[in-house]
Amino acid sequence: MLELRDIKYSKNGNEIIKGINMKFEEGKVYCIVGNNGVGKSTIGYIIMGLSDYKPTEGKIFLNGEDITDLDVTERAKRGISLLWQEPARFEGITVESYLKLNRNIKKEEIEEALKLVNLEPSRYMRRYVDKKLSGGERKKVELASCILLKPKYVIMDEPDSGIDIMSLDMIVGVINYFKEKGSAVIVITHRKEIALNCGYSYLICAGNVFLEGESKKIVSYYEKTCDNCGHVNYLEEE
Amino acid sequence: MDIVKGYEKEFEQLVEIYEKNTNDKSLRSPGVATIIVSGNKVVGLNSVKGMHIRSKERADGLVMIDVEIEDNTIIPIPVHLCTGFLKKRGEQILKFNYVIGDNVKVKFKSHCILTKVEKLHHYMESDMYIGKNSFVTYEDEHFHDEGGGVFVETITRMKIDEGSFFSSKFYETKTRVGRINVVMDIELLKNAKADLESKIYGRDDDIIDIREVLRLNGENSSGIAKSTVFATDRTKAHVVNEAYGNAPYARGHIECNEIVKGDNVEVSTLPLLKVLNDKAELTHEASVGRINQAQLETLMAKGLTEEEAAEFIVNGLLS
Numbered sequence: 075m076l077e078l079r080d081i082k083y084s085k086n087g088n089e090i091i092k093g094i095n096m097k098f099e100e101g102k103v104y105c106i107v108g109n110n111g112v113g114k115s116t117i118g119y120i121i122m123g124l125s126d127y128k129p130t131e132g133k134i135f136l137n138g139e140d141i142t143d144l145d146v147t148e149r150a151k152r153g154i155s156l157l158w159q160e161p162a163r164f165e166g167i168t169v170e171s172y173l174k175l176n177r178n179i180k181k182e183e184i185e186e187a188l189k190l191v192n193l194e195p196s197r198y199m200r201r202y203v204d205k206k207l208s209g210g211e212r213k214k215v216e217l218a219s220c221i222l223l224k225p226k227y228v229i230m231d232e233p234d235s236g237i238d239i240m241s242l243d244m245i246v247g248v249i250n251y252f253k254e255k256g257s258a259v260i261v262i263t264h265r266k267e268i269a270l271n272c273g274y275s276y277l278i279c280a281g282n283v284f285l286e287g288e289s290k291k292i293v294s295y296y297e298k299t300c301d302n303c304g305h306v307n308y309l310e311e312e
Numbered sequence: 313m314d315i316v317k318g319y320e321k322e323f324e325q326l327v328e329i330y331e332k333n334t335n336d337k338s339l340r341s342p343g344v345a346t347i348i349v350s351g352n353k354v355v356g357l358n359s360v361k362g363m364h365i366r367s368k369e370r371a372d373g374l375v376m377i378d379v380e381i382e383d384n385t386i387i388p389i390p391v392h393l394c395t396g397f398l399k400k401r402g403e404q405i406l407k408f409n410y411v412i413g414d415n416v417k418v419k420f421k422s423h424c425i426l427t428k429v430e431k432l433h434h435y436m437e438s439d440m441y442i443g444k445n446s447f448v449t450y451e452d453e454h455f456h457d458e459g460g461g462v463f464v465e466t467i468t469r470m471k472i473d474e475g476s477f478f479s480s481k482f483y484e485t486k487t488r489v490g491r492i493n494v495v496m497d498i499e500l501l502k503n504a505k506a507d508l509e510s511k512i513y514g515r516d517d518d519i520i521d522i523r524e525v526l527r528l529n530g531e532n533s534s535g536i537a538k539s540t541v542f543a544t545d546r547t548k549a550h551v552v553n554e555a556y557g558n559a560p561y562a563r564g565h566i567e568c569n570e571i572v573k574g575d576n577v578e579v580s581t582l583p584l585l586k587v588l589n590d591k592a593e594l595t596h597e598a599s600v601g602r603i604n605q606a607q608l609e610t611l612m613a614k615g616l617t618e619e620e621a622a623e624f625i626v627n628g629l630l631s
Contacts, residue, residue, distance in 0.1 A: 124609055146612040155613065162607045166628035175614055176624065223614055 075099050076121070076154070076227050076258065081132035083113075083120055090116055092281040093132070100226055103249055103259040105272035105289055107296050112278045114262045115159060118229040121260070122156040123149045136227075153226030157233055159262075161216040163204050170199040173219055187218040190251065192244050209236035217248055228252055229260045234268060246271050269293045313340060319355040326350055326396040329425050333455050333486070338389070345391040349375055349406065350398060360387060376407045383413035383443065391418060396425035397432050406436045414443035414473075422452040424464070427487065431461040438468045445475040454484040454492075460516055462490035469497050472504040474530065479507040485542075485630040489518040496523070496537075502530035502559075508537040511630045514547030514577075526555040528562035528592065538567040542626050543577040554584040557592025564593075570600045571626065 076098040083091040090113050098104055106114050119127040121134065123146045134142045136152055144152075164172060173184045185195040191214040201207065203215060213236050220228055233245050242265075249271060252259045263269055275292035277285040279300070285292055315323050326348060327339050338344050345363055348356035352375055354367040362385030366378045381387070397404050412418065426432055442448050456462040472478050482494060489512060498506050506526065514520050520543070526535035541549045555564035568581040585594040603622050611621035 122613055124613075125605070146609055147615060147617050150613050150615040158610060162604065162610045164607060164625065164628050166631040167624070171628075175611070175616065176620070219614065 075135075075137060077135040078117075078121070079133045079135065081117075081120060081129045081134070083116060083127065084130045085126075089130075090281050091120065091129070094278075094281075094283045096276060096283065098227060098258045098260055100258045101253060101256045102274065103253050103261065103272040105269045105275040105292075106260065106262045106278060107264070107269055107275055107292065108278035108284075109300055113281045114278055115231050117278070118156060118231045118260070118262055121149075121227075121229055122146060122154060150223075155220050155223045155225035155228045157216055157220050157228065157230040159231040159235055160209075161212050163207070163212065165202065165204045167203050168199065169201050169203055169215055172203045172215065173222055175219075179222060183222065184218075187221040188215075190221055190244075190248060191215075191217045192241060193218065210238055210241070213237050214241070217245075221248065221251070224255070225252075225257055227258045227260065229262070231262045232264070233261065234263065234265050242267055266293055266297070313342065313346065313356055313358040315356050316354065319350065319353060322350040322353075322396075322398055323348060323355045325398055326355070326394060326425055329396065329427060329455070330394055330423055333425070333427075334423070334453075339392055339394065341389075344389050345387065347377060347379075347391075347393050349377075349395045349404075351396075351402065351404060356394075360389075360391075361385075363387065363391070373403065374405045374407060377409070379408065379410045381410075381412045381416050381418060384415045385413065386417045387419070390421045393420060393422040394425065395423070395434075395436070397429055397434065400429060401431045402429075403433045404435070406434075408436065408438040408440075410438065410440040412440065412442045412446055412448060414445055416443065416446040416448070418446075418448055420448070420450045422450065424452070424454040424456075426454070426456050426462045426464070427458075429457050429461060430459060432457075432463065434462065434464045436464075436466045438466070440468065440470045442470070442472045442476045442478055444473045446473075447477050449479045449481075451481045452483070454487070454489075456484070456487045456490050458488050460488050460490045460518065462488075463492075464490070465493045467495045467497075471499045472501060472506060474502045474504060477505045477507075480509065482508075482510040483512075483630075485511055485513040488515050489513070489520060489547075491519040493521040494523070495525075497525040497527070498535065499527040499529055500533035500535055500562075502532060504530055504533045506535040506537075508535070510539045512539075512541050512549070513626075513630055514541060514543045514549055515545055517546045518548075520547065520549040520551075522550075523552045524554070524566070526564050526566070527558065528556060528564050529558045530562070531559045532561045533559060534563040536565045536567070539569070539581075540629050541568075541570045541579065542573070542630060543570060543579050544573045546574075546576045547579070548577070549579040551581045552584065553581070553596065555586075555594045555596070557585075557587040557594045558589055560589055560591035562589065562592040565595045565597075567597045569598070569629070571603055571629065572601060573603075573622070 553566035
């Protein structure tokens with residue numbers, strides 16, 4: 075189990091996350107919903123342990139181990155993975171070598187992962203993970219990379235952003251694939267179709283867990299209430 | 313292959329070093345056009361149909377090589393230019409003059425093997441004219457001594473005539489640089505295109521100077537000049553990319569990326585764009601700094617350490 079206890083996070087004097095508690099179990103799908111700027115992606119980055127996202131207070135536990143002070147690499151080695159909202163580009167690195175990443179992975183496995191994200195291996199293996207890939211293609215390559223990592227906990231930050239509407243079924247399929255493989259899936263999204271596919275949801279508002287529970291109820295509440303909400307939120311990218 | 317009598321040993325040594333560094337065994341093949349220079353002597357020559365090579369060695373040590381390719385010649389296998397220096401110290405001065413005809417398709421692979429020297433000044437000056445509607449590529453890879461005693465100066469002046477394409481790749485990434493000064497100055501006529509790329513890995517106290525110039529003199533001509541330098545330890549690197557848009561619809565792009573590692577490097581880049589025609593368009597991108605944090609953390613989030621991630625990124629950039 076991955077557990078966030080009383081996590082607070084401040085940046086430039088602003089408290090962005092104000093003491094949240096969350097629990098994620100393997101084999102289940104969770105959703106983090108909320109308006110722009112409430113701190114959804116920040117929660118994902120805090121779990122992954124990115125360098126600018128160390129909690130100012132609180133602890134993170136993974137199966138009882140305090141991982142709050144572990145860096146990104148150590149967390150990844152323990153099975154935590156992140157699907158980036160806007161994945162970085164890499165010059166001179168082919169899709170094949172990016173997915174392989176110096177590990178002992180068979181070509182067939184790479185091809186299988188590409189097929190799962192609707193990318194034809196023969197067309198993409200030799201292409202570069204650089205600016206020439208479209209945003210949607212790059213996102214799909216990142217999704218394939220996450221699949222090959224076989225994570226125990228996968229954070230998917232806006233998995234549908236930049237991807238054509240025809241690929242929504244594929245994303246839902248990949249979320250279910252992770253679930254079947256026993257991973258905990260933490261999906262950060264605005265999209266109802268994806269949120270409803272999750273079992274349990276956290277509604278974030280102004281850096282707090284405002285509501286949590288069965289996804290249907292949370293999504294319904296969010297739709298009815300949050301559009302006209304007067305809470306002030308900090309922009310995550312500030 | 314014509315191997316000059318009395319120089320068989322030097323020829324063998326150079327070919328052996330080349331094969332070891334590149335895994336390419338084609339140099340001895342009779343179907344491959346080859347020019348092999350050791351020190352101040354042309355030790356091996358092989359030409360193919362439609363190509364003429366003449367060499368002259370002057371008493372003062374200058375080696376002059378003329379390469380002419382007839383109109384409508386397609387050379388299917390790359391032409392190899394192999395220059396090496398097998399003595400410990402000295403100077404190697406080379407002057408190449410290329411005249412490439414119309415409708416020619418040719419690829420040059422140049423290798424500079426300077427792995428056995430303590431102190432060497434290698435100076436190579438080249439002039440190249442490419443006729444109309446030709447397609448020419450030139451790959452230049454250097455292998456230098458790890459002691460840092462090599463000083464390489466290469467100056468290339470080119471004129472690319474109407475409708476032709478030229479691409480150049482200059483790589484010095486596998487061995488230490490020593491000191492290197494690369495100048496490439498290209499004039500492009502109507503509808504001509506050029507794509508220049510330099511990649512250099514600086515170690516220890518290497519000194520790197522690159523100057524790439526695109527003179528877009530013809531209507532609808534276009535060019536890209538891109539330099540990537542990875543500077544570590546006490547490397548000093550200075551890159552100047554220039555583009556001149558002198559004709560209607562000329563388009564040029566210059567780009568320099570200098571990645572630094574360590575507190576003792578000294579790097580700089582200077583882009584210069586000058587437009588003399590209001591229908592020309594020039595752009596540039598430049599970056600100087602450490603490896604992008606988002607790239608590092610993307611790979612670290614897959615289990616790589618920071619060092620492994622940095623190496624993976626740099627290998628991609630310099631590949």
